[in-house]
Amino acid sequence: MKLRYFSHSAFQIITDSGQRILIDPFFDGNPTSPVKSSDMDADFILLTHGHGDHLGDALDIAKRCNCLCICENELANYISSKGVAVHNMHIGGAHEFDFGKIKLTQALHSSVTPDNECHGSATGILIHVEDKIIYHMGDTGLFSDLKLIGEMNRVDLLLAPIGDNFTMGIEDAVKACEFVNPDIVIPIHYNTFPVIQADPLNFKQKVENQGISCQVLDFGQQITL
Ligand code: NI
Numbered sequence: 377m378k379l380r381y382f383s384h385s386a387f388q389i390i391t392d393s394g395q396r397i398l399i400d401p402f403f404d405g406n407p408t409s410p411v412k413s414s415d416m417d418a419d420f421i422l423l424t425h426g427h428g429d430h431l432g433d434a435l436d437i438a439k440r441c442n443c444l445c446i447c448e449n450e451l452a453n454y455i456s457s458k459g460v461a462v463h464n465m466h467i468g469g470a471h472e473f474d475f476g477k478i479k480l481t482q483a484l485h486s487s488v489t490p491d492n493e494c495h496g497s498a499t500g501i502l503i504h505v506e507d508k509i510i511y512h513m514g515d516t517g518l519f520s521d522l523k524l525i526g527e528m529n530r531v532d533l534l535l536a537p538i539g540d541n542f543t544m545g546i547e548d549a550v551k552a553c554e555f556v557n558p559d560i561v562i563p564i565h566y567n568t569f570p571v572i573q574a575d576p577l578n579f580k581q582k583v584e585n586q587g588i589s590c591q592v593l594d595f596g597q598q599i600t601l
């Protein structure tokens with residue numbers, strides 16, 4: 377599969393069979409995104425929570441591409457009310473889709489829909505696709521149950537926020553990596569805005585000192601897994 381990073385928490389997965397999956401597609405309001413939402417097509421959209429920097433352009437893309445949005449229950453109900461196909465889930469639950477299995481995890485964070493009416497839960501997402509497990513942590517602070525998630529899932533790739541202020545900063549993200557123990561970690565949710573400036577190379581050095589490989593992706597870079 378191919379994995380492309382667009383900055384912030386936004387990724388695209390293209391499976392070997394050609395299914396296109398977007399995660400937290402924050403493009404048009406994102407000063408660091410190398411693409412616009414109108415350039416992006418998808419078959420599935422995965423959302424960690426309803427904050428604008430994660431829900432992003434999901435509604436526009438989903439309406440144009442007729443794709444399925446997969447996310448936590450309250451956010452899914454909001455998206456459904458806008459005429460988009462959804463699959464409602466909640467923390468701790470897993471479900472098999474055409475491309476693989478999704479399980480939502482806890483995230484220490486909040487969520488709200490753009491109309492400020494539905495206050496659901498923020499989540500992380502365990503994505504089982506092909507023979508890999510990708511763990512997108514969403515927005516979260518550090519929590520010790522990450523150890524349990526690491527024990528129960530052989531995580532190939534961890535996508536971990538490091539920007540501080542709204543999420544873990546570098547020091548806590550290094551501890552989160554020790555808990556989850558992935559093969560490789562990619563830092564996310566940094567340098568989008570002044571308040572979340574962080575040096576990903578500083579994170580890389582610190583986490584690699586703990587024996588965990590880190591790949592810092594350029595905004596727009598695509599890798600093959
Ligand atoms: Ni958030």
Ligand code: MN
Pocket residue numbers: 427429430515542565
């Ligand atoms: Mn965020």
